[in-house]
Amino acid sequence: MTMPRRRRDDLARRLVETNHNARIRCWVFQCPEPPGNASGRGLGRFCRKHLEHYRRHGDPLKESYNATKANPYRRAAATWLRRNAQDRFVQAALKRIEGLMIGAGQAIAPRNLRGVAAKDKARSVWARLRNREVAAKDILAAILGVAMCHAADTQRGRVEYLRVQIAKVLSRMAGGEVKRWPTHHTDPTLPKETVLRWFPASEGLVLRDLGKAAELAAEFIIHERMEALLVTADQQRIRKASRTIRSLANSAKPRSNP
Numbered sequence: 370m371t372m373p374r375r376r377r378d379d380l381a382r383r384l385v386e387t388n389h390n391a392r393i394r395c396w397v398f399q400c401p402e403p404p405g406n407a408s409g410r411g412l413g414r415f416c417r418k419h420l421e422h423y424r425r426h427g428d429p430l431k432e433s434y435n436a437t438k439a440n441p442y443r444r445a446a447a448t449w450l451r452r453n454a455q456d457r458f459v460q461a462a463l464k465r466i467e468g469l470m471i472g473a474g475q476a477i478a479p480r481n482l483r484g485v486a487a488k489d490k491a492r493s494v495w496a497r498l499r500n501r502e503v504a505a506k507d508i509l510a511a512i513l514g515v516a517m518c519h520a521a522d523t524q525r526g527r528v529e530y531l532r533v534q535i536a537k538v539l540s541r542m543a544g545g546e547v548k549r550w551p552t553h554h555t556d557p558t559l560p561k562e563t564v565l566r567w568f569p570a571s572e573g574l575v576l577r578d579l580g581k582a583a584e585l586a587a588e589f590i591i592h593e594r595m596e597a598l599l600v601t602a603d604q605q606r607i608r609k610a611s612r613t614i615r616s617l618a619n620s621a622k623p624r625s626n627p
């Protein structure tokens with residue numbers, strides 16, 4: 370879907386216009402750059418760098434949670450879900466996630482996503498998860514893993530940050546598209562195949578739409594069961610630490626037979 374002409378013209382005008390009532394500096398504390406709407410080189414309250422970061426990560430400064438940080442929580446969430454499969458909030462969340470996948474219609478190939486409206490891009494992620502036969506419980510574990518990361522974060526971002534973080538994980542699970550075909554080169558120095566890869570850009574409105582639907586699907590667990598989830602994560606961490614200590618102690622012991 371393309372942008373209606375009036376909106377496009379309005380946007381084009383605002384992009385080059387200098388707003389004299391705008392703040393002189395970007396909204397990020399101590400950032401010396403002017404915001405887009407005061408510089409005539411963009412839109413909004415943030416400078417170009419911070420706006421870009423905000424689009425990608427859901428916060429102008431906070432980095433995304435990496436796998437090292439999120440994976441232990443995700444594993445703990447999966448364990449907790451196995452033990453609490455009968456919990457009514459778990460059953461409701463799984464139903465909602467299945468509903469999102471079933472109702473998503475046809476998936477749009479990642480190479481055809483350019484110019485597609487954000488809500489259709491978000492819908493297409495659910496459709497791709499369904500087509501790849503990703504289990505609803507794995508999707509729920511991923512959502513909860515990020516929510517746990519966020520709940521345990523001493524400098525947690527706003528709900529938008531949480532939603533963007535959830536959406537980034539789901540987009541990765543939905544995957545991209547890779548096409549390869551043989552080139553039939555006889556010269557061994559030339560590549561044997563041509564490979565094209567399309568991965569949906571992990572930024573912008575689509576992450577907000579997708580993350581909101583995912584967070585709402587799991588909201589009762591996030592609000593009512595977070596303590597139990599974090600206890601499970603702590604127990605797993607303690608068990609892992611004691612295993613490490615035991616193996617260190619064993620390797621430090623003198624061998625009985627030389």
Ligand SMILES: [Zn+2]
Nearest residue numbers: 395400416419
């Ligand atoms: Zn800035």
